[in-house]
Amino acid sequence: MFPSQCEDTILRDNPLFRFIYDYASSLLPCWVSYVLAGVTIMLILINAVLLGAAVVSWMERRLLGRFQNRIGPNRWGPFGLLQPIADLFKLITKEDLIPAGADRIAFTLVPIIMVASLILMAAVIPFAKDTSLVDLNVGVLYILAISSITSIALFTAGWASDNRYALFGTARSVAVLISYEVPVVLSLLGVVMIVGSMSLSSIVEFQSVPFIVVQPLAFFVFLAGMSAELNRTPFDLAEAESEIIAGYHTEYSGIKFALIQAAEFGGVLVVSALITTLFLGGWAGPWEDYLGWAWFTGKTLLIVAVFSWIRATFPRLRIDQIMAFSWKVMLPLSLINLAATTVEVYVLKSGGITTLELWIMAIINLVLAGVCLPLFGRLMKDKIRKSIPSGVSQSLRDDPTG
């Protein structure tokens, strides 16, 4: 069942895996040590992601409290840090309801798929130098592929729970996910072209200049697109509380609801980590050999704070406006970014891109972003503002009482 050449595995580059495997294989058969080492590092990853989700949920609730003139959770543990654990205990002890008309298997699978896809995404992210679970050479492609699994989970949730509000949420979220996938993928192409590799650790090592200045348009598109994929304001219409109760997870309760919440907050964490990796230079910073993890965590939490800030500030867009924003603003912006980057890479790449050349690209792209973003903002504004009601006679407007 397990090959004799156990060492020839995708995990062999992981130092922790090698350490455990080498130590165990001197005492145990090789497949036992393989399973032991693999399960150990998987457990570490799963716990890191789920505990990280708990920390993110605490941080977001505290930040929202501060944004809203409230205190936020502060009762349980120092600064309320144990609040997520209290929430979890509450949700576990609640009754786990499954609606009578629901498809029981599909209904139960949804939270599992959501959490699993999240952990799969976290597997390739380098938390510090040589610290990713797997350093895939197609990391970016892998992440994009796995993040689409969420849409299947949402679709299943709406279909399986036999609830019309859930169906609304599903229809909306599938439409949004499909339209935002396109600009998000196109925005990442620029990064991949400059680096010449899809491996996330190569992308981090290449960033002598953080890609947020080299690829500002791509950063904007990726941030907005990922807000849409995570169902966060102003694109949170899949679970728009004031309209369709809770959208696709209306019928979920107890531990299933806890898992869906964990997947949502974990999603924020993983996407923030991804943005850190792709655009903020990942673990890079002073003393990065020792403090890489601290730099990475700090930058990730900064992006989480930005997400919370956006959530606290904006109302929600309507579905047609969100679709228009995707196809009429985000897609052209990512195409412009792609075209500009293509030309720049073609001109500069002859002898490998140096730091100086990255700065030159940064200046060109910043100017481009400075022109394009206000321009598209203006276009979008005109499109929205000009909507005057039809069927209204002008005479009434002049003399309302007549």
Place this chain on the structure above:
Amino acid sequence: MTIRTEPMTVNVGPQHPSTHGVFRLRITFDGEDIVEVEPVLGYLHRGSEKLAEERNYVQVITLTDRLDYTSSMINNQAYCLAVEKLVGIEPPPRAKYLRTLAAELQRIASHLIAVGFFIQEMGAFGTPLMYTFRSRERILDLFEMLCGARVTVSYMRPGGVFSDTPEDFWPALDRFMTDFRDEFADLEALLMENEILLARTKGVSPLEPDVAINCSVSGPVLRASGIDWDWRKKEPYDAYDLVDFDIPTGSNWDNYDRFWVRMQEIRQSMRIIEQCVDQIEPGLVRIPELPLVLRAEPGAEAYGRVEASKGELGFYLVSDGGISPYRCKIRSPSLINLTITEHLLVGWKLADMIVSLGSIDINMGEVDR
């Protein structure tokens, strides 16, 4: 190839986060578009009108608190005006000013709730709502100083108000007005030019003036349709003829105008409060030696109306000479304003439906009575 679709009927409410209580709408959707709306009322019916026939004139005041529980002061005022007309008495000047002051504070509180939930229903995650509630709490604290209660105030009486202000009320009111000016400026900065808010509300669900008049809509909803109509100006009661204020009217008749009119009315209410504070003088706050149990002539009838925060609130009282009204008919603005529901909602999307409903600013305590 055409895909066959069929309309879907959804019960929005009575348990729904954004139906302002227990309102229920049976809506038929074609995708996200609304094709048919049927409002279903009656989930909060408590028989206020019948209960009023069993109580004496003063006791009925506690029932009026519970009609529109976000503007109890104004309900008190409308009822007391009706009883005063019925019995034929007039409160002293200081009482008139105190009533006007309390009613305008209540109007600010009520409009703050309306605006806060309007934005909340648009999907803002609580921030504007918390901003408005911060100020509303201060107003409720002032009410507590006036009469000991925060929501169900029962502050006014036929022939005046329940008691004079405590000494520390006026400095507290002054502090509140100073702070509220800044807090309201914050709120305006957050909302008035918010691009997403404009996108969601401009041109959405317009209410044409002729439709508004035919449905006998009143209050901010009517004024947002461009009609300059306000009972505080048209038929001044209490101290409204002694203070100066403007009536904001909308020009696009849409959701944004209904929101905008409320924001402007908060500013006008602040003006009225300042004038009341300047003009009020010491004196009696209630007609002295008024019997506790009032009686009116048999067959007497009176209609007292005020411009409440949601529209024209009227009490029609008929007396048979006894100690309690023979009939007490309540003309509640929320119920009448709901008659435009179908006109506003059909043809728009699910997300607009919630916002339009919020822009009418109904209160189920008043709709079902």
